[in-house]
Amino acid sequence: MRRLFAIILVCALIAGVGVGCKAKTGVVNLGGIFCMTGGSATFGTSSKNGATMAVEEFNTAGGAMVGGVKTTINYINEDDAGSPEVGASAAQKLINQDKVIGIIGAVMSKVSLAVAPIAQAAGVPEISPTSTNATVTLVGDYIFRACFIDPFQGTVMANYVYNTLKLKTAAVLYDNGNDYNKGLAEFFKAGFEKNGGKVVAYEAFTDEDKTVDYKAQLTKIKATNPEFLYLPNYYGSAALILKQAREMGLNVPAGGGDGWDSPDLVKIGGAAVEGGVFSNHFSKDDKSPKVQDFVAKYTTKYGEAPDALAALAYDAAGLFLDAFKTAGSIKGSDIRDAMKKTTFVGISGAYKFDENRDPIKSAVIIKIVNGQQTYVATVNP
């Protein structure tokens, strides 16, 4: 630990000297780790877009003052391919080679759980835009997130289905190889049963990147006659499951979590996903001026409307940069302390961290109507 500290100190000195010699501006690196390839690649692309936009705006606005020197950010994006192993080596590269002052990422909880111990050991703050599994930030005090956590999301959906849709029985089909899916499934079941509902089937499959056939599980689920089908999986498998369910004549309403938020859900699922409801962090149809302004800027820049992934990555990077500016330091611990005290107001709501560095903020319910995401309601914590 002391050696590490010494290395960081030397790096800081070198950086300081370099900055001092050249002129009055400095540049520091900020890393991003997202899944740019693989089954959830649209998540990575949106996240990278959001983070890049936040960095560009920060630099245009003049950056931060670090020890009297105007400092801007150089953003370095890495691909984790949706795999914890690849994510971990990307984190090593960013920290040891690029000497980043912080890491934005990853998208998936399982990847963030692999990145977090590395960032924590190196004393580099990490903020995940979208990893909702509760254990991610428990890794250590340098680990933050910009989204609400699985318990909240699973519970919100359970309450919505039981109280608003007035459905009393539900079946769950989830990927038991992924912390995110498992977390949502557990908290949905707990919340739904607490309300008095009954989870009639609780079925699993292993690894949604490898599974394409869900008929065996669906046959079993169909025999229990559920009124609602909860699929807390990513959009690819959620769409596939629904397609196969409809093909088998299982035509009950279905829902999921923020993993459904992708245009590809409808592209793959077509009519099968129509009427599906899911919990999310942000809706582009939210009428507040801040959201509409962001949607307009993003659409001009990237040629498509932002999804929640883009909004959260924008918020995560924005929050980090805001803390960096407040701290006026490139030291991990200074930025961390500033992040803990943040009152940053982002696109997806006002941020305030609890003692586990999880934000306390609201969720929205979105419904697929005519193949379009339609905003239904905002649910407060």
Place this chain on the structure above:
Amino acid sequence: MGQFLQQLINGIQIGSIYALIALGYTMVYGIVRLINFAHADIFMFGAYMGFFLAPVMAKVFGGAFIPTIIAAMLITGLLGFVMEKLAYRPLRYKSRLSALITALGVSIFLENFCAMPFVFGPTFRAFPDLIVAKNIPIPGNLGLSVSNVLLLDIGVSVILMVLLFWFVNKTLIGKQMRAVAFDKPTASLMGINIDVVISTAFIVGPALAGAGGILYGTTYGMLASPFLGIWPGLKAFIAAVLGGIGNIPGAVLGAYIMGISEAFATSVNSNLGYGIAFAILIGILLIRPSGLLGKFMPEKV
């Protein structure tokens, strides 16, 4: 009872797709004693061909399914032919290990080449709806149902398998293939052109995998990434081994056992699903190490 039969139907559907892939493994192995690991990627290639060709075929012919499956089979057959010529033929009389490693290399190359953004790209593709899925309830009080996609999968694979059996058993080249599989040096002394026979195996096997790819695309409606062949390919390979690698009816039998045990195991406990299925397979191989229909053949020295 109803659920039991429904799971059996599910298993037969998956088994049909596995069978089409397993046949290619077993044919190539029977003739050149090579496990062509790139076979799974030929299956993937066939599926992507369907993705690209279906809209064109729909425009030209009006209906898409039959022209698409034929075109995909022709293209994957050609791919198999070229693959053998370029990668395996130069190594034919070298150590079998070199050919095996080459097969792995070809597999990794195909996957990663196809994953490049300007080839197929690494992301999800929604497969065009060659037919619109419809649920068809079976009359009776068991609550059974099939879908038109399921019937199509089973129908197409049965037709192709019947054609293959006719080809192998009744045509001259088929007889030559069996002769080469039985004893290569003697067959060549009898005037059989080994090159032609091997090329034929490398065309027919991949063509079947191409058809399997189209059925896969039609059934699941999406292509996850150019790595999608790995998992079905692995299962089909195990099915071929289970049935007795080198034996054509064995591959079909193995594939159906694989599909059905997978469906049943998943319905018993979805957390352990594949685990149970693979345990059954290990059990069978312990009793019959050369596969269900395979003959025990000691290595000739």
